[in-house]
Amino acid sequence: VESASMSIILAGAIVGFLVYNKYPAKVFMGDSGANFVGFILSIIALDGAFKQATVLSIIIPILALAVPIFDNLFVVFKRFKAGQPVYQADRRQIHFRLQRKGLNPNQIVGFITIISIVCSILSILLLFYNHQ
Structure with a gap:
């Protein structure tokens, strides 16, 4: 199956899931679902990267997944800087920080x-720019 077809199928499945995952959620994705979505996204990104080896082919998937990538990098860096184990749970993720700023769950999700x-629109624009 081609990358574009897989992307459309995955987007449809995620949108269908998100209908039931709005606050207060009725259905939860869980670790297995998140790992599956991440795995499929990485396969799609790798498929695109091997078709053309440019810097943009690396930047586009990173930009599309900017929030989880940079949030995790920020948290790991802060734990490392504080001398804590990077695998130890804490409340440094973006949603906890926004909650401390006074936002409610709907505002945080929004x-x-x-x-x-x-970030996703920027990655799509870069993709179209790269193909012209």
């Missing part, structure tokens, strides 16, 4: 969604 959409 804020993170807007950032993700903006």
